Amino acid sequence: MPETLTGRDDEARAEQVYQLVLEGIVAGRYEQGARLRERELSELYNVSRIPVREAIQRLEQDGFVETFPRRGAVVRQLTLTDVNELFDVRLCLETFAARMAAVRVAAGEPGLRLKELLDDTRQAIDDDRTDDVVRLSAAFHAEIVRLSGNRLLIESVKPLFGRMRWIFGLAHNRSNELQRDEHMELCNAILGGKAELAYTLAYSHIELGREPVLKGLAETLEP
Amino acid sequence: MPETLTGRDDEARAEQVYQLVLEGIVAGRYEQGARLRERELSELYNVSRIPVREAIQRLEQDGFVETFPRRGAVVRQLTLTDVNELFDVRLCLETFAARMAAVRVAAGEPGLRLKELLDDTRQAIDDDRTDDVVRLSAAFHAEIVRLSGNRLLIESVKPLFGRMRWIFGLAHNRSNELQRDEHMELCNAILGGKAELAYTLAYSHIELGREPVLKGLAETLEP
DNA sequence: TCCGGACTTTTTGTATACCAAAAATAGACT
DNA sequence: AGTCTATTTTTGGTATACAAAAAGTCCGGA
Missing domain, CATH: 1.20.120.530 (GntR ligand-binding domain-like)
Incomplete structure (x- = not known):
């Protein structure tokens, strides 16, 4: 349970969330279309939903996840x-x-x-x-x-x-x-x-x- | 004063803000490194800061604005x-x-x-x-x-x-x-x-x- | 007069709490 | 069992608050 982000080096929480989730994806810790729930991630990393949303947005732009309106983000799978x-x-x-x-x-x-x-x-x-x-x-x-x-x-x-x-x-x-x-x-x-x-x-x-x-x-x- | 977004067709406020600001940029309504202030835009378009942030992020990713940590976004100028x-x-x-x-x-x-x-x-x-x-x-x-x-x-x-x-x-x-x-x-x-x-x-x-x-x-x- | 530092105001980045509406899920009824 | 309905989740969004960093302002002294 990484309380990594709590009081520590502030500045760029969104970036850190991005890196952590990305790490999880490339390491294969998420599988086939796993959902990335905003609240789940925000609780996991002890941040609010705003940095999480920003991170997810970047993950989408970089092609790691796919988002669907009103359904959130799921991890893509490589073909x-x-x-x-x-x-x-x-x-x-x-x-x-x-x-x-x-x-x-x-x-x-x-x-x-x-x-x-x-x-x-x-x-x-x-x-x-x-x-x-x-x-x-x-x-x-x-x-x-x-x-x-x-x-x-x-x-x-x-x-x-x-x-x-x-x-x-x-x-x-x-x-x-x-x-x-x-x-x-x-x-x-x-x-x-x-x-x-x-x-x-x-x-x-x-x-x-x-x-x-x-x-x-x-x-x-x-x- | 476009209260365009107020009650109207909700769904994708961020997208609309993105389009409106982009329109402004390509039409040359902003000039040489003009700052895009979050609150300013959110008041102008009657939305909260979240969709504005999302729009600005996309504008940055598409190369229209440049953002600096803790200083926000400025309109790029073409060279x-x-x-x-x-x-x-x-x-x-x-x-x-x-x-x-x-x-x-x-x-x-x-x-x-x-x-x-x-x-x-x-x-x-x-x-x-x-x-x-x-x-x-x-x-x-x-x-x-x-x-x-x-x-x-x-x-x-x-x-x-x-x-x-x-x-x-x-x-x-x-x-x-x-x-x-x-x-x-x-x-x-x-x-x-x-x-x-x-x-x-x-x-x-x-x-x-x-x-x-x-x-x-x-x-x-x-x- | 002009310069530099201290003080004030803005503005970002984040947090918290809340809400409407769409999805997902469970449940009830045929 | 299968379909329709009610309930819970979850997203997308709003409003508000606050610390800290920039930016801007003011003021005193060389």
Whole structure:
């Protein structure tokens, strides 16, 4: 029973509720269309209904729950269609981001953070810290988008990353080693300012991730 | 003084507040970083602060206002950078949508609505109903995205269309006749199932829109 | 005169209590 | 058992209150 929010660090209760519920969703603690009742959550987390409503609104906007008028919010369940749609949109936006990132780096934008993330991933793999590997991999993709310099693109991609976290949490994935190799190549292309190469590498890297995830989710969905 | 919302059709006060404020923003009734005070809006529209907050949250998510902790929301102002970013992201998503739409039509999805919109636009141009022309043009682009069948793509594009409405409201545009010709070509490609052609036509159509809008906005911004 | 700090007012973020109406649920009746 | 009705939940909304952070104001001193 987390009385976590009671008197403690105030400021942004809504944000905290959002994070807590999201955590529950990606960890699979809610199942198939479970209802999120406002009063239930507000009592659980010792906050009023206002922050809860705000959190639920954001969860809906990020595609984790669905709300129906006068019936409230229910946790969505991921389908194979969702995964395919996600990968298609990622192919659109992230390949563009990779190309732009290369252009911007060629124009002087510092891209060292990308290499750092790669080094950290190396460490995390060697230490077998699986959660960190996943987190760092996501951070790598996010950093490329950030490097693109297009704020609207960054905004547009944000909800996708939320969904990715969810999907990768449910359906795992393929060899970390292989993925890191691809990240390395992509990193080199971007830091070398090779825009078209970055585009191509990003494309194949994302596309390579699709099948394994689909297969993993299919298994999770129907055991 | 619109007591519009008072006893009337309840249901979705937040939505109405959202629409009303958005209307004000795209119509340019608010200027350069004007503050949106919760109580002010709630008194203006005769609602409590909750629907107002909800509306403001959505306005932020759609990029019309910016909020700062403990300082509330201010109306954003469009910059040339915003326009360029918007067109770049549109090039990503809408060209993909056009390609997918062609594929889906070839696979049997009915695309007649696209032709209807084109006919309506013809009428609107002939009748000199400028507002309708703009609205129908937007609807044409939206319909292509809808035809793509990718719900996540539809969600991702929604905020862009909001911004487009804003931008086209401020900075007008180029010959309706020319645009309609391009729409016609694109429509034919999609209905003919010619995916790559649809992609190319969508690309050049969107890109052709960029310069005029930039020029128009530059004039609006510094008179 | 102009500057900086103390005081006052606004405004947000949240809480509490309450209500109408729609859904969900239970119950009664055929 | 199946349908119609009554009861409880639950949402969406209102009103009001309050602490704390900003913003705005005022005032005294260099």
